[in-house]
Amino acid sequence: MGVAPEVPLGCSGKTIPAIGLGTVADPRVDAETTRAAVLEAIKAGYRHFDTAFAYGSEQPLGETIAEALSLGLVKSRDEFFITTKLWCTFAERDQIVSAIKMSLKNLQLDYIDMYLIHLPLRLTQQMTKTPVPKEAIKPLDIESVWEAMEECQNLGLTKGIGVSNFSCKMLAHLLSFAKIPPAVNQVELNPFWRQKKLREFCKQKGIHITAYSPLGANGTRWGDNRIVGCDVLNEIAKAKGKTTAQVSLRWVYEQGASAIPKSFNKERMRQNLDIFDWCLTEEESHKINQLPQRKGSTLTSIFGPHDFLLEIEAELEQDSEA
Numbered sequence: 095m096g097v098a099p100e101v102p103l104g105c106s107g108k109t110i111p112a113i114g115l116g117t118v119a120d121p122r123v124d125a126e127t128t129r130a131a132v133l134e135a136i137k138a139g140y141r142h143f144d145t146a147f148a149y150g151s152e153q154p155l156g157e158t159i160a161e162a163l164s165l166g167l168v169k170s171r172d173e174f175f176i177t178t179k180l181w182c183t184f185a186e187r188d189q190i191v192s193a194i195k196m197s198l199k200n201l202q203l204d205y206i207d208m209y210l211i212h213l214p215l216r217l218t219q220q221m222t223k224t225p226v227p228k229e230a231i232k233p234l235d236i237e238s239v240w241e242a243m244e245e246c247q248n249l250g251l252t253k254g255i256g257v258s259n260f261s262c263k264m265l266a267h268l269l270s271f272a273k274i275p276p277a278v279n280q281v282e283l284n285p286f287w288r289q290k291k292l293r294e295f296c297k298q299k300g301i302h303i304t305a306y307s308p309l310g311a312n313g314t315r316w317g318d319n320r321i322v323g324c325d326v327l328n329e330i331a332k333a334k335g336k337t338t339a340q341v342s343l344r345w346v347y348e349q350g351a352s353a354i355p356k357s358f359n360k361e362r363m364r365q366n367l368d369i370f371d372w373c374l375t376e377e378e379s380h381k382i383n384q385l386p387q388r389k390g391s392t393l394t395s396i397f398g399p400h401d402f403l404l405e406i407e408a409e410l411e412q413d414s415e416a
């Protein structure tokens with residue numbers, strides 16, 4: 095099967111593997127389970143891994159990368175593309191360089207490939223339980239936060255910087271002062287949450303989109319079977335001798351985005367990589383574009399129904415309007 099093809103990272107001349115492995119398991123799993131899944135993924139041809147400080151998967155991922163290099167499964171660190179994310183409790187100018195250094199230590203790496211601001215908000219206290227009290231959620235001081243993200247890249251701690259869960263409006267503001275423009279916006283993107291406006295905006299501005307929950311996060315608290323159980327997608331899959339998950343991932347790939355499906359199952363992780371030697375017809379794409387829009391994960395479901403989060407959500411929802 096081989097490794098996934100690379101897709102361009104905006105107009106930077108750099109690239110990102112079209113498929114990566116998501117590493118959030120829900121319910122959470124122990125480190126050994128994550129290590130075993132990552133090792134299996136490396137053997138299957140995955141080179142792009144998505145993690146975050148908040149997931150608790152940086153450490154087992156780092157240990158497995160080290161193991162794969164020492165076993166000679168992968169020749170050099172440069173063959174990997176590792177994304178990790180700045181958690182909201184560290185989203186302040188003077189905490190960011192130490193936060194990335196903490197992630198580098200967890201990952202046993204001396205650079206990250208893509209460092210993202212996880213969410214467009216700051217938390218003033220560690221998240222010990224959810225929902226989080228309203229007073230703990232603050233807006234980001236994006237100008238000073240981005241300056242520190244740029245510093246991370248200038249120091250060589252990361253090759254690229256970007257954001258996650260940012261709206262067109264937030265991106266436009268960021269672009270108005272950024273010395274280094276964001277290379278990536280990682281957002282929910284799948285046949286049921288097509289992000290038409292955001293995709294057009296990002297294309298125009300040279301910002302690459304990475305799709306999270308590309309399979310609708312089936313089986314997790316924030317997802318459901320709207321994709322894997324969708325009749326329209328099932329019919330397309332049957333006609334092509336593929337699975338519904340593969341049709342969904344192929345659709346994402348045909349939008350120019352990379353995707354980071356999570357599977358810790360050997361057969362399904364292989365299946366998710368096997369989307370590159372066939373394509374959707376115009377009619378099939380048209381059918382997908384008619385599916386009703388429904389977002390999976392929301393900020394209020396994680397942090398609580400606070401007004402500030404409802405405002406962010408309303409802004410994000412506009413970006414997926416047809």
Ligand SMILES: NC(=O)C1=CN([C@@H]2O[C@H](COP(=O)(O)OP(=O)(O)OC[C@H]3O[C@@H](n4cnc5c(N)ncnc54)[C@H](OP(=O)(O)O)[C@@H]3O)[C@@H](O)[C@H]2O)C=CC1
Binds near residue numbers: 144306317339354358
């Ligand atoms: N930036 C952000 O705010 C967010 C980022 N993410 C990132 O994106 C990654 C992926 O998104 P996620 O929300 O996990 O959801 P996905 O859409 O990737 O769905 C994952 C679920 O689908 C199942 N699955 C995987 N492959 C198949 C298949 N071929 N057929 C049927 N079921 C399948 C998995 O189970 P199994 O393992 O048993 O195969 C798992 O339960 C995360 O792991 C994380 O790294 C996710 C949410 C938010």
Ligand SMILES: O=C[C@H](O)[C@@H](O)[C@@H](O)[C@H](O)C(=O)O
Binds near residue numbers: 118146149391396
């Ligand atoms: O603790 C909170 C969680 O990390 C949550 O914010 C993330 O898991 C998010 O849904 C994601 O997967 O990126």
